[in-house]
Amino acid sequence: MKLSTLCFCIRGDEALLAMKKRGFGAGKWNGYGGKVAEEETPRVAAARELQEESGLVVDAAALEQVAIVRFYFDKNPVFECHIFLTRTWHGEPQETEEMRPQWFPIAQLPFAEMWAADAQWVPLILAGKKLEAEVNFNADGSEVKNFSYKERHYA
Numbered sequence: 001m002k003l004s005t006l007c008f009c010i011r012g013d014e015a016l017l018a019m020k021k022r023g024f025g026a027g028k029w030n031g032y033g034g035k036v037a038e039e040e041t042p043r044v045a046a047a048r049e050l051q052e053e054s055g056l057v058v059d060a061a062a063l064e065q066v067a068i069v070r071f072y073f074d075k076n077p078v079f080e081c082h083i084f085l086t087r088t089w090h091g092e093p094q095e096t097e098e099m100r101p102q103w104f105p106i107a108q109l110p111f112a113e114m115w116a117a118d119a120q121w122v123p124l125i126l127a128g129k130k131l132e133a134e135v136n137f138n139a140d141g142s143e144v145k146n147f148s149y150k151e152r153h154y155a
Helices: 042-054 118-126
Strands: 002-011 014-020 064-073 076-086 099-105 131-137 144-151
Touching: 002 042, 002 118, 014 042, 042 076, 042 099, 064 118, 076 118, 118 131, 118 144
Parallel strands: 002 076, 064 131
Antiparallel strands: 002 014, 014 099, 064 076, 131 144
């Protein structure tokens, strides 16, 4: 599995999502994130990806780990994604070649334009739960075949 990250910025009752403009996941709203480099921890990678994709600067220590989600496509392991929330950062989100930012009310996230499993696990983490989850999509990622999770604690 490729080690990856996602980071969601929270401002009051809003979450910052970004429209992926190219590459894997293009055309979907998501948090900011990407692959973890060999010399990085997931937390450091999440801070780096957030800055590269949005211009926002966050102290890696300020990121709160809320989940590890393992994503499978037709039972083939693809990503182990470490997911973080942050409520503190410097700067304003900027559009980049890869991502277009937009704030959404947490109660009205655009799940129809997100990954098919997001409606199952994103509300849980935004409600304060910490999880370890597994998602098995069909081959093209358009449908969730299986979703399971357990709550867990992160340091």
